[in-house]
Amino acid sequence: MTAGPDGGAPRGANGVTPGHARPTRADAALHRFLAARRGGVDAHDAELWAALERAADGGKRFRPLLLLSVHEALGGTEAAAAAEVAAAMELLHTAFVVHDDVIDGDRTRRGRPNVSGTFADRARRAGAAPARAEHYGDVAGLLAGDLALAGAVRTVALCGAPPPTVRRLLDLLERALRISAAGELADVRLSLTGGADLGEILTMEEHKTAVYSFELPLQAGAVLAGADEAVTARLGELGRLLGVAFQLRDDLDGVFGEEAVTGKPALSDLREGKCTPLIAHARTTPWWPELAPYVGDPAIDAAAAARVRELLTAAGSRRFIEDLAASYGEAARAVAEPLDLGADLGGWIAATTAGLARVA
Template identity: 60%
Template sequence: MTTIAAPPAPAVLPPAHERFFAAGHDQVVDEHDAVLWDVLRGLTQGGKRFRPALLVHLHAALGGQDAHVAAAVADAVELLHTAFVIHDDVIDGDEVRRGRPNVGGTFAARGLADGATPERARRYGEAAGILAGDLALAGAVREIALCGARPDVTVRLLDLLEEVLHRSAAGELADVRVSLGGRVTLADALDVAEWKTAAYSFELPLQAAAILADAPEDVVAALGAVGRCLGVAFQLQDDLDGVFGTAEQTGKDPLCDLREGKSTALITIARSSSRWAQLAPFVGDPDLTEDGARRARELLVACGARRAVEALVHDLRGAAVAGVDRLPEPARRTLLDMITVLLGAPVPAPQAATPERGAA
C-alpha cells in the first residue's frame, strides 16, 4: 500500500486559497451558490497534499530563494488537483469522496430534498460538480498568474500548465474511451496513466519547482522524465492497491475498482491471458460480492497479471531513480526520499512476471 508522509494540512488555508475563497464568498448570489463554495472549500482541506510537498521541498533543494512564491504555486497545483478530482467524480458518476458526499452527492441530496426525481437530482449534482470544478480550475490559473514570480518565469509556468491541461484532458478522454469495451492494449493503459496522472501530479510540480529555482534547462527536462516514470509507477501501484488493498489501507471500498471494471494495466494484461474467460464475469459487475472479489483476486494472481504489473512498477521506479541520480545534490537526495515515501522502499524485481497467454 502506498502511503504519503506529506506535511499535514494546515489549520488555516494558505494565502492563495484564502484569497480565492474570500473572493468567491464575497460574490455569492444566493444560498445555493454559498453552499457550492462551502463544499468546494471543504474539498481543499485534508488529503495527502503530496503534490505541493513535492514542489516546495524540491524548490528548496534546488536552491530556490523565494519560498513564498513557491508556496503560492504549490497551492495552485493543489487547487488544480481539486478541480480534476471534482470533474473526475462527475465523469465516473461518483457521489462520495473521502467517505463523505462530494459536490455532486451534496447537491443531488439537496435536489431530492426539494422533491426532484432521482434522475433530475443526479443531473443537478452533476451540474454543480462541473461548475465547482470550473471555478477551482480558473482559480488555479489565476493563482499561478499572480504568484509573484518574475514575468518571464510566470509565462513559463503558464506554458507548462497549458501543456499539462492538454495532456490531462486527453488522458481523461482516453480513460473513458478504453472503458467502452473495445480492444485495449497495454500501451493504451500506460498512456492513460501518463497523461491523466503523471502529467499534473508529478511532471507539473517537479518542473515548476525547477523553473521557480532558475534551474538549468537540462535539470528541468530531467525532472520531466523522472515525473513521467514516477507518475505512471504511482498510478499502477494505486491500481494494484485498489484491487488487493483493504478499505483501511486505501480509504475506499475494495470492491469499487473491480465493480467499475476500468481497463487498467492490471485488467488489460489479464484480458490477454487464458484465465480471462473465468475472470471476465467478475470485472465490471456492479453487484460483485466479497466472495466474487476474492475469486477475481485469485485469478489475477494465477494468470500473472498482478506480478506483471508489480514488475512494471519496479522497472519504472528504477527508471525514476536513474533519472534522479543525474540531478545535483541535495535535489537528488530529496527526490530519492520522496520516491521512497510514494512507492515504498526498493524491493527485488518480481520473478516470473510474464503473464500466461491464451486465446481468450
C-alpha cells in the same frame, strides 16, 4: 481515476511526505483563496463554494510539497511565489478530482459525500425525483470543478514571480491541462471495448495522471528556482516515471485495497470495467474467461470481488503489475540520482520507490 495516487499518497522512509516538517505555506495560500470566496452570489452559490472547500480539504498535499521541495533544493528564492503556485497545484488537483467523480459516477470521496453526492442528497431531500437529483449533483460537480480550475490558472498568473517566469509556468500548466484531458478521454474510450493493449493503457495513465501530478509540480518548482532546461527536462522525466509507477499502484489499490485506506469506493474500478494494466494482463492469461463476466458488472458485490482478487492473483496479474511498478520506480531512482535534490526530496524518492511493489 485521474486523482488516483492521492488515495495511497507517496510517503518516505519515516512515513511522511517530503517537506512535512516545514510550514505548509501552500495550505495558507489555498485557504486564503477559498476564504475570499465564501460570501457567494446567493445561498446556493455559497453552498457550492463550501462543497468545493471540503473537496480541497484532506489528502496528503504531495503535489504542493513536491514543488516546494524542488524549489528549495535547487536554491530558489521565490518563496512567496512558490507557495502560491503550490496552492494552484492543489486547486488543479481538486478540479480534476471533482470532475473525475462526475465522469466515474462516484458519489463519495475520502469516505464522505463528494460535491456531486452532497448536491444530489440535497435535491433528494427537497423532493426531487432520483434521476433529477443525480443530474443536479453532476451539474454541481462540473461547476465546482470549473471554479477550481479557473482558480488554479488565476493563482499562477498572479503568483508574483517575474513575468517571464509566469509565462513559462502558464505554458507548463496549459500543457498539463491538454495532456490530462486527452488522457481522461482515452481512459473512457479504452474502456468502451476493453481491447486496448498494455502499451496503450500505460500511455493513457501517463497522460491522465503523471503529467499533472508529478511532472508539473517538479518542473514548476525548477522554473521558479531558475533551473536550466536540462535540469527541468530531467525532472519532467522523473515525474513521468514516478507518476506511472504510482498510478500502477493505484490500479492495484482499486481492486486489492481497502476503502478506508484508499479513500475511494473499493469496487468502482471493477463495476465500471476500467481498462487498467491489471485487466490488460489478465486478458492474456487462461484465467480470463472466468474473470471476464465480473469486469464491468455494475452489480458486482463483495463476494464476487473477493473471487476476482483470487483469480487475478492466480493468473499472475497482480505480481506482474507489482513488478512493473517496481521497475518504473527503479528507473525513477536512476534518473533522480544525478540531480542534487537534497536529503529531504532525494531520500523521499529513494524510500517511496523502493516500496512500490507492496500493495495495501
